[in-house]
Amino acid sequence: MAGLELLSDQGYRVDGRRAGELRKIQARMGVFAQADGSAYIEQGNTKALAVVYGPHEIRGSRSRALPDRALVNCQYSSATFSTGERKRRPHGDRKSCEMGLQLRQTFEAAILTQLHPRSQIDIYVQVLQADGGTYAACVNAATLAVLDAGIPMRDFVCACSAGFVEGTALADLSHVEEAAGGPQLALALLPASGQIALLEMDARLHEDHLERVLEAAAQAARDVHTLLDHVVRQHVREASILLGD
Amino acid sequence: MAMEMRLPVARKPLSESLGRDTKKHLVVPGDTITTDTGFMRGHGTYMGEEKLIASVAGSVERVNKLICVKALNTRYNGEVGDIVVGRITERRRSAEDELAMRGFLQEGDLISAEVQAVFSDGAVSLHTRSLKYGKLGQGVLVQVSPSLVKRQKTHFHDLPCGASVILGNNGFIWIYPTPEHKDEDAGGFTANLEPVSLADREVISRLRNCVVSLVTQRMMLYDTSILYCYEASLSHQIKDILKPEVMEEIVLETRQRLLEQEG
Numbered sequence: 001m002a003g004l005e006l007l008s009d010q011g012y013r014v015d016g017r018r019a020g021e022l023r024k025i026q027a028r029m030g031v032f033a034q035a036d037g038s039a040y041i042e043q044g045n046t047k048a049l050a051v052v053y054g055p056h057e058i059r060g061s062r063s064r065a066l067p068d069r070a071l072v073n074c075q076y077s078s079a080t081f082s083t084g085e086r087k088r089r090p091h092g093d094r095k096s097c098e099m100g101l102q103l104r105q106t107f108e109a110a111i112l113t114q115l116h117p118r119s120q121i122d123i124y125v126q127v128l129q130a131d132g133g134t135y136a137a138c139v140n141a142a143t144l145a146v147l148d149a150g151i152p153m154r155d156f157v158c159a160c161s162a163g164f165v166e167g168t169a170l171a172d173l174s175h176v177e178e179a180a181g182g183p184q185l186a187l188a189l190l191p192a193s194g195q196i197a198l199l200e201m202d203a204r205l206h207e208d209h210l211e212r213v214l215e216a217a218a219q220a221a222r223d224v225h226t227l228l229d230h231v232v233r234q235h236v237r238e239a240s241i242l243l244g245d
Numbered sequence: 246m247a248m249e250m251r252l253p254v255a256r257k258p259l260s261e262s263l264g265r266d267t268k269k270h271l272v273v274p275g276d277t278i279t280t281d282t283g284f285m286r287g288h289g290t291y292m293g294e295e296k297l298i299a300s301v302a303g304s305v306e307r308v309n310k311l312i313c314v315k316a317l318n319t320r321y322n323g324e325v326g327d328i329v330v331g332r333i334t335e336r337r338r339s340a341e342d343e344l345a346m347r348g349f350l351q352e353g354d355l356i357s358a359e360v361q362a363v364f365s366d367g368a369v370s371l372h373t374r375s376l377k378y379g380k381l382g383q384g385v386l387v388q389v390s391p392s393l394v395k396r397q398k399t400h401f402h403d404l405p406c407g408a409s410v411i412l413g414n415n416g417f418i419w420i421y422p423t424p425e426h427k428d429e430d431a432g433g434f435t436a437n438l439e440p441v442s443l444a445d446r447e448v449i450s451r452l453r454n455c456v457v458s459l460v461t462q463r464m465m466l467y468d469t470s471i472l473y474c475y476e477a478s479l480s481h482q483i484k485d486i487l488k489p490e491v492m493e494e495i496v497l498e499t500r501q502r503l504l505e506q507e508g
Binding site: 116147153 | 289
């Protein structure tokens with residue numbers, strides 16, 4: 001689009017945010033009674049739903065069972081109505097497989113799989129509305145769902161995307177900012193220890209700028225953690241009150 | 246044909262209507278529980294860099310030197326002596342097994358059993374120690390979260406309202422008509438397939454709906470709470486019990502009666 005400024009002279013982005021500002025996040029745990037764990041998250045206009053089953057016995061071939069830890073199986077799915085134009089996505093297509101693999105790597109780093117040998121944990125994520133930052137929303141929703149299922153984790157996994165425009169690092173990109181074609185980075189962080197679970201970027205970025213963009217993404221992920229922490233504590237507190245002492 | 250429709254409406258959190266706060270220490274994964282290394286770590290915790298960190302979201306429980314975090318919903322962890330209700334999905338196919346057990350317990354049967362031993366990887370070994378365990382005949386199964394079943398001395402209850410209930414520690418609740426005479430010799434391997442009377446079936450359906458409402462309002466399940474909930478629900482029709490406002494009403498009444506009984 002001609003004349004679309006991703007960052008104005010006063011430092012405002014297309015949707016009026018500042019460079020390091022996140023979109024509004026709302027999350028809810030325990031949205032499905034029939035699954036072991038479930039969660040729903042909205043980051044701005046990006047909406048994702050995550051459902052967790054497990055740990056349970058390995059379905060299908062017993063040979064895939066790992067003798068000392070649990071198998072984490074992630075599936076990503078994007079609804080046909082999630083993007084601007086309705087697009088039918090077959091289940092096994094490349095983007096879904098790649099996202100599923102990334103989610104699996106992220107959660108294998110965070111879930112304490114040694115506690116459940118020879119079992120399987122299934123994480124299914126569905127994007128209902130995609131407005132940028134879908135990987136981050138999926139990771140955040142899946143974290144809440146895994147917590148809801150009571151599966152032991154090392155720490156929260158909080159993710160956020162970041163970009164770089166005219167010398168400034170932007171946090172939490174929306175679809176318009178992603179489509180503009182600049183470099184974008186997705187980061188999944190374990191906030192308490194500061195360890196990175198997954199870092200992904202497929203664009204060209206000068207190495208001098210990498211540090212700044214990484215720091216912006218890490219700070220945004222820590223802000224997401226503050227919010228998710230609050231949501232989980234509220235949920236636990238309410239359940240604890242109902243259960244009584 | 247009469248139809249009922251409901252529109253979604255925001256409901257205020259249930260805990261507000263109770264008007265009290267929790268005294269427990271609540272943690273989320275990544276929280277440091279303590280830096281004192283003298284404690285033994287139990288479920289829901291792990292050791293990281295000289296401090297004890299929580300791995301699930303729940304409340305901290307301390308028993309002398311053992312610290313564990315009890316999560317809200319967990320997979321059932323077997324312990325020796327627990328009563329378990331379950332369905333046989335698969336069995337070992339060996340020669341002596343064929344000769345001995347095929348006649349009694351088939352695949353697909355619903356049984357009650359006791360946990361005999363727990364293996365290091367979490368698998369449990371079950372046995373039907375006496376004739377009160379074994380194949381379950383006619384009744385209703387309700388699956389709930391294992392964390393809502395209270396640990397008691399006995400899990401087999403004959404309720405005065407006319408039905409019996411088995412509260413499995415694994416979250417499977419079995420509601421069945423009270424057998425008229427306890428056949429000592431028949432034991433737990435023959436299923437009673439005689440028709441159940443309408444009155445008994447109504448009692449069982451009402452009990453099942455009461456269990457579902459208790460679980461939705463996150464109350465612990467034990468014989469007294471189920472009985473009080475049943476009595477509170479008598480003024481409503483069985484199918485109305487599952488409506489949200491009726492559920493809240495009868496569970497609130499149950500809570501009050503339980504508080505009065507304790508205090």
